[in-house]
Amino acid sequence: MRGLMWLVCAALMAQGVAGCGQQTAAPAIEAARPRIAGPTVRVAGDAVATPLMSRLAAAFSARHPGAPIVVDAPISSSGALRAWRSGAIDIALMVTSGDAPAPEGAVLLAETEPILVAGPGVRTRRITADVLAAVLRGENPSWPDGLARRVLLAPADDPAQRAFANTSPGLRAAFQDANRDRRWRVVHQAAALRQAIAETPGAIGVLDKGGLSLHGTPVWPVALTAGRPPDRLRLWILPDREQRARSVGLMAFVTGPEGRTFAKNLGYSVPRVAEGDR
């Protein structure tokens, strides 16, 4: 009798423990997404690289008419990589910063840098990292002239904001806390963030310099004094794996002298072509 009772107890305990880790299988999706058909070249990627690529694609199409080249709205670097791997897009645009390695098979398109910008009514043009960190923590609610400060944040994994935050440990912690605690409004899309900063009195936020010059958004740069300069943003391009003629032509244009000159004229940094970039 005792042995049976011990057995029952052990069985109940085991089932109780096992019950925690059961998996529920989700069914497979029946319909598959239709594959991209035709000669159209689809390009998509990070919001930092998309404006430049749109201009480059337009310039290429103007010079070399042919199959359409569609540059989709931004989707993020990791999303672009997955979309490129799945074949949803032909050419992916990705952005890295700091010591992040180059995506495998990617070609360096251009470089830019993150920049702190302010919206209408903000007269401050210089700010220290400590003051900015205090602003992010909500300790300094007003500008010197009394205008209320409004911080508009990008998502925590935004390359421009992350590169800018890495200028000092205090600033990095302040940005992380601000994103985690949702102390300020978070705008997920770069274009929307630019628009929001431009329209919000007293607003500040981090954008990429290249996109700023491309769009001509009425925002004012605020220089960050003290601390090391922010890491540069590297724009990468993953070429079409099918190597279609139109894609190859586009790649040759954007990575060649003509394209780099075009990018440089738009305010981007274009490093010299070196080993490993192609």
Place this chain on the structure above:
Amino acid sequence: MSDRVEPLARSFSRRMAPLALVAGVLVGAVLPWVYGRFELAERRGEAAAFAQQLAREFESLARERPQLWPYDEGRLQAISEPLLRDPVRARVRLDVADADGIFLAGPERTDEVAGWAIVAVHGRPQGRVQVRLDAAALRQTIWMSQLLGGGLGLVLALALFLLPLATVRRGDRRNQALWGELADANTQLEVRVADRTAELRAREVELKQLGARLVAVQEEERKRLSRDLHDELGQTLTALRLQLTLAQAQSPAAIGARLTAAIEVVDQGVEQVRSIAHTLRPPALDALGLPAALSSHARRWAEAAGLVLELEIEQYEPAQQAAEVLFRIAQEALTNITRHAEATGARIVFERVDDGLGLLVDDNGRGFKGGRVGGLGLVGARERAEQVGGYLDVEISPSEGTRIRVWLPEA
């Protein structure tokens, strides 16, 4: 614990152990398991509903970007973030898959998929959203509940097992203390009883001594009365008779007749005095001893009662006190035969027997009325015998009569 309670306690422990174990397992394992199941089911339900809600939200994005919506992480976050602000939903993880099942979430796949929903545009599946539970938090909740349940179960089991045992032991200790007090009280009582018994025995001895003294005094008084009656009143009556006789001789005939009658009355008085004196204290008892006094008294009694008498008197003279007791008992026995027995004959035996003196008085009558053995006379006779260390037995048979046995110690 006492020897009587120890086996009971062990038996009780053996019986309570399974019950305690069952209760402990129920509270410690079963209840947390049931709670865990309910918690898991509730969270799965919430996750499934959340997945459905997210899928509806994502459908607008899917309509806008049918090819790239699963990759537009910015828009996906913008849509889901407000919904994730709910503290309950903050514990979940989201996965979004495209139509080919390729996920955008991180590599971890260890969390449980609690709910999922298809993202469809115009009825065509465009992808899937999955909601995963925060397994770590869930496991922690369940483990905490199991830990708490286990602790409660253990406490309950120990309480069920130990508390009754402790109560039994405490009760036994109290019981033993009470028994100890009872034993002490009993000892004190016995001491008091022994003291009182010794006191009573002393009183009894004293009483017997007083009784013997009373009998002796009574005999002395009788002896004195007998002597006084015989010596003084008898002498006076004798002298009176002499005077009357002389007067009769000298008186005329008429007066002589009266004197003669007076002389007869005097003679009756003298005889009565002699009889009373004899009854009070037979002279033979003091003069001749018990055998002679007993024989004399018995013969006179038999003659007066008209009964046949048989005597077996040993010619042995006991001590004065024993002789007096035996004589009085024989006297009382013969009186009872006259009053109650309706006998025609009687026997008296006196002999030395069993280092003492034995007296037997029996008759051939019908016994005592109603079978009662006693009456004040025999009660007194028994007391007299016991006062000197002897005993008196009475046997009654309606067909054989009454037999009285007396034994007195020699000394």
